[in-house]
Amino acid sequence: MEDCGVAARNLARNTPIPSGKHQRRTALEDATLICTSSWLARVGLSQGRVLKISLCGAGGVGKTSLAKVFSGQQFNPRERLTVGVQHFFTRIYIGGAERTIALWDIGGEHRFRLLAPAFLKGSAGVVYVFDITREETFLELDKWRGLVEKVLGGVPAVLVGNKADLQELRVVYRDVAEEYARRYGMLGYFEVSAKDMFDVDKPFIVLIQRIISGERGLA
Template structure:
């Protein structure tokens, strides 16, 4: 302990739970832009198709709970399917994305959902996201139709715009809240292998004063206030009562 500076005690990315999410759906639906907007609070210009899988993370707060989200952005192209499916295992949440201006991306949702439920956690929480809500004049999938599909498949549903940032926070927070409710009800055990959730460590961590600068960019309190219109208290797990855009 002599190597540690007593004045260098800091709360470094402490959290109550760690949750694994997968972001899935057809290529071109804006999955990477949605994730970038959520993690960086900005639109990702000149986005290229994801090759295989890309990883991001963000820590969020729900009530008194701090939750670190592991976010696995998967490629939507068929040629990467065998690779990306291996990352589904042990996922607690799935953000299933389609493009409201592309009917084909909506019609293929069944395949994505079937794969996710077959390979991820048995308690997988799925949120269906209709992306590109800013392009209303090009819409090919009506909100009511997508809402019916969500209800029939027992998933949550809402629409977002990764361009404007409208409602982008909502699917990630809704998914986390649903997982927390499962933990509180006893139907999900974070200690169980493959649950997609593990307990975190909110104890104060001591770091060597010489390494403090390396953590200077880890600030979660400076993000501008979320513009999400979603009120999480209005949601009941397993329903799709959410025309929130």
């Protein structure tokens, strides 16, 4: 199966694109929407039946591994960097009902940043991820947060520090990350290890519970 990020870029590349940044972004968004509809059809879902959560952060922080572990797959120590976007979905029983959760793992490399707004659309919540052993991945969160706010507004979000199994290599400390989460109104800060499958579920469950409670408030 062709990766959705690759498919979106290929569709955009093969479509005449007018000059100008805005026109090019629109073409990429159109291509992504086509790809998204195709993906939903393949897994037998419709837009209204899926709770979409996007994972955002720098490349190599472990977004793919977190999505895999939460969706019941095995951790792969040789995981490759995401090209564009990857999808993972799982069904969980929460809030008295079964819900289908679609995790959108958005590639963190700068070359995929143009695609990110299209991939973010329709997200009910966001998981921001950084690597506690790489300070630059924490500093890059501001760029992702700004992008998310521009596309989605104030959707519920959590902050995740991955690679908690590497405490001896830590350069971003818990109190700093907790303050960041508080400052920007996130639901909390969670330290996890995709490798050890330590506390991976916690941030997702907290986020999903808030999204569902918000849905009920609007009902």
